[in-house]
Amino acid sequence: MNIPFNKPYLTGKETHYIYEAVNSHKLSGNGIFTKKCQSFFEKNYGFKKCLLTTSCTDALEMAAILIDIQPGDEVIMPSYTFVSTANAFVLRGAKIVFADSLPNHPNMDCDTLEALITSKTKAIVPVHYAGVACDMDVIMELAKKHSLFVVEDAAQAIDSYYTGKDGIKKALGSIGHLAAFSFHETKNIISGEGGMLAINDEQFIDRAEIIWEKGTNRSAFFRGEVDKYGWVDIGSSFLPSEIIAAFLWAQLENLENIQTKRIEIWNDYYNKLKDWAIKNSIQLPIVPNFATNNGHMFYLTCQNIQQRTQILEALKQSNIFAVFHYISLHSSPFYTEKHDGRKLENTDKFTDCLIRLPLYFELDVEKVIDTILK
Known part of the structure; x- marks a missing residue:
């Protein structure tokens, strides 16, 4: 499946x-x-x-x-x-x-x-x-x-x-x-x-x-x-x-029902992947004290692009489709020459290292978690 x-x-x-x-x-x-x-x-x-x-x-x-x-x-x-x-x-x-x-x-x-x-x-x-x-x-x-x-x-x-x-x-x-x-x-x-x-x-x-x-x-x-x-x-x-x-x-x-379910999935990811993440030097999402979590997205920040590629490929082989996210706009073909030349190191890190895991109402989150842990 x-x-x-x-x-x-x-x-x-x-x-x-x-x-x-x-x-x-x-x-x-x-x-x-x-x-x-x-x-x-x-x-x-x-x-x-x-x-x-x-x-x-x-x-x-x-x-x-x-x-x-x-x-x-x-x-x-x-x-x-x-x-x-x-x-x-x-x-x-x-x-x-x-x-x-x-x-x-x-x-x-x-x-x-x-x-x-x-x-x-x-x-x-x-x-x-x-x-x-x-x-x-x-x-x-x-x-x-x-x-x-x-x-x-x-x-x-x-x-x-x-x-x-x-x-x-x-x-x-x-x-x-x-x-x-x-x-x-x-x-x-x-x-x-x-x-x-x-x-x-x-x-x-x-x-x-x-x-x-x-x-x-x-x-x-x-x-x-x-x-x-x-x-x-x-x-x-x-x-x-x-x-x-x-x-x-x-x-x-159905907003309340949808939100409750999405946050439940997010919490499952977080609680069951945190030890694995520490072991593999992967960062899980952070929610500051001044913010709340609406269960929109669960992502991993890998050590480097090689580790990210490895995880994405392993998930794909199990028919689980995770994705990376934005390419830094300051380095895009349209805007690179208009940018003022400042290095945006943290932005580039997320461009190279971030993975978004599947997150939707009917997700079998346990299967995704089990595959990652294996």
Whole structure:
């Protein structure tokens, strides 16, 4: 029996709600299911406004427009991230300034950020890798000191939290000015493709709706706030269809069940592999005291690329498909000549040494563990 890296989990209600959406004769988005999903996030996580999008990439692109990124502006983000994090800002003309990862975690090293800030810096984009929080107190203090925007890339961070120095537990995505989430089929909660922009600074709410609706004030028109709608700003077709929202609603109804199972699998991996990891000088995931674990990803950090290749091949021979993750963006063919030449040693280490193990609701985790231990 093959064990794939990922298998989308269906709760059983997805097609039922899609059928409802089809029969509502309102398929083009911003209907009943869109509103239900957005309200769920606003109510449960304290986001001031949520807008579903067709992808996390779209949500990031909306954020770049909202904070008015202009050619020449600088945006600080980790190099160890998916290309969409950078692309959204590059499309507006920004120069990306890459931060190194922590020595023991793929999240960016917040102690290095202030040295990267210049008069051209416009924003910091923390990526909460594996759903584990960056040190948001440090980031928000820097943003306040230097008048910067913070856009949280919370693609992997649904239902994960950060506890700051004030002792208050806050949902990831609710701390920065804006945040982007993903519902891609590899995430905890899915809609095939799909995403969401969370808006925490009220100054962006009205304009976000306009950008979301192709640059028109269509949403205000349907609420009866204007007597006609027209083109008032730049924008694009960012909102998803009701079919995507209907699928997502079935997942959100089962959020607690899905999260409980994923965290259980994560804990099984951790508890049963920790002695093996020590013996083989392999690092297991670290969750800082200020962060929670949402069971998004379980990964190993090997000693070197040779050890990683050996483990991946051994798993593949047992029909278990693990994968490595990001290639450092600062060394990518597109950006290598634009990078300022700084060595990002920790980022490169994770590029060469990190393995993501299978993690999905119906996973036979014992088989994976047994194969690794053998």
